[in-house]
Amino acid sequence: MEWSMIFELIDPRLLIVVAACWVIGWVLKKTPKVADWSIVYIVIIVAVWLTIGLLGWSVEAIIQGILAGSFAVFGHQTIKQTKEGIKS
Structure with missing residues (x-):
């Protein structure tokens, strides 16, 4: 799957949600009382x-929210695993 196809799945208005989720995930990772599995x-x-706040309540908004959150986690893991691969 090409990167451009992934960007077509997510509403462009939600790139700010992806960025916010990335920051939230980083903050949660630094918080000692939050288990890694729950992040x-x-x-x-x-x-x-x-996403529901931005787009309104709908099934599409829920799906878009899941995609935006997943994209943030996927992006973080891609960078993390690449750095670990370069070190070893």
């Missing part, structure tokens, strides 16, 4: 909530 779920829930 993905929190980020996706926040993404859905923000």
Whole structure:
């Protein structure tokens, strides 16, 4: 799958949600009392909530929120794994 196809799946208005989720995930990772396994779920829930706030309540908004949150997590993991691969 090409990167351009991924960007076509997410409404361009939601790139700010992706960026916000990236920051929220980073903050949660630095928070000692938040378990690592829960960060993905929190980020996706926040993404859905923000997307509904921007686009209004609909099934499409929920799907777009899930995509935006997932894209933020995927982007972070891609960079993290690339850095780890370069080190080893």
